[in-house]
Amino acid sequence: MTSNYKKIFTGDSLVARQIVSQLHGLGIEAIIKDEAESARLSGFASSMLGQVDLFVNKDEVAKATPVVNKITQK
Structure with a gap:
């Protein structure tokens, strides 16, 4: 699946x-x-508290990447 x-x-x-x-x-x-x-909502525990993944449409990666870089390099 793609x-x-x-x-x-x-x-x-x-x-x-x-x-x-x-x-x-x-x-x-x-x-x-x-x-x-x-995991919490399913009744399981997780060791990755506070860590998330952020996704955008492949067509918008080039436009979104500078925003990520600006915010993460503060």
Whole structure:
């Protein structure tokens, strides 16, 4: 199965939410994948608390990457 999404960030959930906010301002929809929250909701434990993956459509990676770089290099 192929995906139309590409991971552009892995890290702290607060940073990811800041990136998503900036991306939305540019008209880019982003998806946050939080394995720890998914595990918690399923009744399991996770050692990756606070770590999330952020995905955007493959067509928007070039436009989204500078936003990620700007925010993560502060």
